Amino acid sequence: MGRRAKNKQGAPEPLADPDSKKSSVKKLGKRKAEPEDEERPGKKIKEDKKAAVKEGTKRKVTFADQKKPEGKKGKGANEIVKKNKEVDGSEDERSSDGWEDVDEDGDLTAEAKVLFNDSDGKGEDEWNQFNMEGEEDDDPLRGPIEELDLGSDDEDESDGEVLVGKLRSRRSKQQERPEKIIPTVSDDSDEDSGDESDGPITMTNMEARSHALDARAAREAELDMEEMQRAAEGDGEDDLDVDMESIDGEGFVLPTVEEREEQKKAGGPDVNLVQRRMRQCVRVLGNFKKLNRGRARTEYVDQLVSDIASYYGYNEFLTEKLFNLFPVAEAIEFFEANEVPRPVTIRTNTLRTRRRDLAQALINRGVNLEPIGKWTNVGLQVFESTVPIGATPEYLAGHYMLQAASSFLPVIALSPQPNERVLDMASAPGGKTTHMAALMQNTGVVFANDANKARTKSLTANVHRLGCKNVVVCSYDGREFPKVIGGFDRILLDAPCSGTGVISKDASVKVNKASHTALLCSLSLADCTIFQSERDFMLLSHLQKQLILCAIDSVNPSSKTGGYLVYSTCSVTVDENEAVVDYALKKRSNVKLVEAGLEFGRPGFTSYRGKTFHQSVSMTRRFYPHVHNMDGFFVAKFKVEKPVKTKKADEEETTDITAEAIEQDAGFDSEEDKQYIERGYRMKWSNRPR
Numbered sequence: 001m002g003r004r005a006k007n008k009q010g011a012p013e014p015l016a017d018p019d020s021k022k023s024s025v026k027k028l029g030k031r032k033a034e035p036e037d038e039e040r041p042g043k044k045i046k047e048d049k050k051a052a053v054k055e056g057t058k059r060k061v062t063f064a065d066q067k068k069p070e071g072k073k074g075k076g077a078n079e080i081v082k083k084n085k086e087v088d089g090s091e092d093e094r095s096s097d098g099w100e101d102v103d104e105d106g107d108l109t110a111e112a113k114v115l116f117n118d119s120d121g122k123g124e125d126e127w128n129q130f131n132m133e134g135e136e137d138d139d140p141l142r143g144p145i146e147e148l149d150l151g152s153d154d155e156d157e158s159d160g161e162v163l164v165g166k167l168r169s170r171r172s173k174q175q176e177r178p179e180k181i182i183p184t185v186s187d188d189s190d191e192d193s194g195d196e197s198d199g200p201i202t203m204t205n206m207e208a209r210s211h212a213l214d215a216r217a218a219r220e221a222e223l224d225m226e227e228m229q230r231a232a233e234g235d236g237e238d239d240l241d242v243d244m245e246s247i248d249g250e251g252f253v254l255p256t257v258e259e260r261e262e263q264k265k266a267g268g269p270d271v272n273l274v275q276r277r278m279r280q281c282v283r284v285l286g287n288f289k290k291l292n293r294g295r296a297r298t299e300y301v302d303q304l305v306s307d308i309a310s311y312y313g314y315n316e317f318l319t320e321k322l323f324n325l326f327p328v329a330e331a332i333e334f335f336e337a338n339e340v341p342r343p344v345t346i347r348t349n350t351l352r353t354r355r356r357d358l359a360q361a362l363i364n365r366g367v368n369l370e371p372i373g374k375w376t377n378v379g380l381q382v383f384e385s386t387v388p389i390g391a392t393p394e395y396l397a398g399h400y401m402l403q404a405a406s407s408f409l410p411v412i413a414l415s416p417q418p419n420e421r422v423l424d425m426a427s428a429p430g431g432k433t434t435h436m437a438a439l440m441q442n443t444g445v446v447f448a449n450d451a452n453k454a455r456t457k458s459l460t461a462n463v464h465r466l467g468c469k470n471v472v473v474c475s476y477d478g479r480e481f482p483k484v485i486g487g488f489d490r491i492l493l494d495a496p497c498s499g500t501g502v503i504s505k506d507a508s509v510k511v512n513k514a515s516h517t518a519l520l521c522s523l524s525l526a527d528c529t530i531f532q533s534e535r536d537f538m539l540l541s542h543l544q545k546q547l548i549l550c551a552i553d554s555v556n557p558s559s560k561t562g563g564y565l566v567y568s569t570c571s572v573t574v575d576e577n578e579a580v581v582d583y584a585l586k587k588r589s590n591v592k593l594v595e596a597g598l599e600f601g602r603p604g605f606t607s608y609r610g611k612t613f614h615q616s617v618s619m620t621r622r623f624y625p626h627v628h629n630m631d632g633f634f635v636a637k638f639k640v641e642k643p644v645k646t647k648k649a650d651e652e653e654t655t656d657i658t659a660e661a662i663e664q665d666a667g668f669d670s671e672e673d674k675q676y677i678e679r680g681y682r683m684k685w686s687n688r689p690r
């Protein structure tokens with residue numbers, strides 16, 4: 001385990017807290033800070049609960065507690081009991097302000113009105129999130145979804161394990177977690193101290209934060225360019241007299257390669273030294289022109305990558321791969337964010353209940369929660385709970401799914417419509433399948449496929465628990481479609497992947513052990529072994545490319561209502577995302593990328609380390625833990641048109657999903673490649689009942 005990893009984990013930061021006035025969260029370390037007490041309703045509940053326990057009173061906690069504006073809080077248990085009477089219907093002073101449009105389903109709604117009603121009207125917007133006009137209309141940006149871990153799947157595996165104790169222990173560990181250890185360039189840069197980078201990351205400011213990071217990336221790129229030019233001109237000697245003491249109050253000499261090797265052999269340098277050196281390298285790289293001390297940029301980068309690997313506990317190959325995705329300072333923010341758990345979130349199952357009813361039921365059980373954000377009308381973020389979130393009566397009755405917020409995204413992008421015929425090509429344990437079924441209001445049909453038969457058990461269990469009646473579960477290798485069945489209006493390919501977006505949930509990804517995530521997110525150990533080289537990623541990318549072509553070919557281009565494919569992964573590597581999408585565009589002239597219809601997310605790369613992708617790849621969306629406070633995720637949406645049949649196209653059809661295409665992209669030897677494909681088939685089919 002990495003040195004830094006030992007310090008984890010902090011409690012989840014609120015996913016979206018649009019009205020929060022929390023102090024700066026620009027530095028990730030500060031994200032650990034509790035929000036201002038007065039500003040965060042959940043905090044108030046906690047305090048009231050403590051007070052109630054002290055007084056020996058038992059009480060329910062209501063939205064009213066949460067909603068109470070500052071200055072009106074603190075009336076304590078009596079006030080809360082009064083509100084609870086209202087919930088129980090014993091008091092009937094109900095206002096219908098703002099509720100008429102959704103008040104159509106009985107007592108609970110009416111009672112909820114009372115709970116949400118605020119005498120002075122403050123905070124109405126926030127709380128109206130529970131009352132989204134037409135919450136039940138499941139529109140694409142306000143739909144349900146599911147899952148918790150593993151980028152897409154941990155839900156059923158962790159059912160019942162998400163206990164209060166677990167949530168609490170995360171909290172208490174958070175308190176142990178030191179302040180941010182590595183201040184990054186942004187931390188002390190005046191340029192970044194603007195509004196857009198202050199405060200917590202919320203759904204409302206994430207766009208601006210994201211732009212600020214992009215701007216910083218551009219500035220760093222410019223600096224890099226200047227430095228390279230100076231180096232080429234032999235300039236820079238005069239910078240050698242810069243006093244490195246000023247960097248960090250101490251001298252800093254980059255060790256030579258030999259010294260580094262020596263240090264490694266001796267068990268590595270002391271953790272404090274590593275921290276200091278990382279900080280120093282980040283600073284030098286952020287102002288290389290002045291601070292380089294005559295050493296090459298690559299030397300600092302190598303040192304930093306090596307230190308990140310040892311500090312956070314990654315293998316060096318993966319460290320470099322992830323490091324290269326970001327400007328230097330932002331890379332540190334990414335690695336830091338992977339040490340902090342993402343918020344615990346649940347998706348309301350609209351086939352069984354409505355979000356505000358669910359929220360009320362859970363609050364009554366002592367769960368401290370809030371709506372995730374305006375972009376979803378079915379998500380709730382759980383801050384704290386006195387009951388196991390995976391074992392409440394509501395959970396068992398299928399009123400919600402434990403699901404990471406990021407996994408809402410591909411289903412929102414796919415936007416399946418009632419009465420359509422939909423395929424979820426890699427679906428277990430079914431978070432997204434059940435979300436789709438709900439959006440389709442239990443009409444039409446969802447084929448929920450997963451190559452791993454064992455995993456279809458949890459899929460089936462979830463389908464039953466959530467009351468999905470339009471789902472057919474099957475277990476084929478996705479590469480067998482469309483031979484098995486085709487002509488779908490929409491397809492979701494939530495592809496098996498390396499899980500580099502979900503490191504905060506599964507630290508074993510850091511060393512690419514064939515772990516929980518690898519097993520769950522990918523086909524098999526054989527296909528998703530240990531990612532310790534470029535080639536390992538190519539193998540995975542290869543499978544993803546095969547699957548995406550099969551998915552495209554399974555879409556009905558003449559669909560009257562759809563004709564869409566969404567490709568997603570819980571990974572942030574370019575090989576598994578943009579490269580796969582670009583490959584599909586090259587191989588299938590009848591598909592084009594379209595906007596995913598998501599309100600946030602960074603555009604996909606159109607060029608990356610010497611590779612260029614189709615310009616439209618910028619329509620894909622990337623999500624990052626340090627930017628969006630959700631798991632790393634990738635979403636691309638394609639529109640499938642009718643293919644123009646040519647002889648050449650027919651010929652291609654027979655070859656391009658095997659080795660030829662991958663060869664071209666990855667420099668594979670087709671013969672060798674064939675072995676992997678065959679091996680994959682053998683592995684899958686040998687255990688398969690005929």
Ligand SMILES: C[S@@+](CC[C@H](N)C(=O)[O-])C[C@H]1O[C@@H](n2cnc3c(N)ncnc32)[C@H](O)[C@@H]1O
Pocket residue numbers: 146147150151152153407425426427428429430431432433449450451452455476477478479494495496497520521522523524547570
């Ligand atoms: C990221 S997980 C899917 C999570 C799921 N969509 C959800 O939301 O719960 C990837 C899944 O792909 C399955 N898988 C791996 N290789 C496959 C293949 N060749 N065909 C179909 N499914 C495959 C794995 O068993 C795994 O369940």
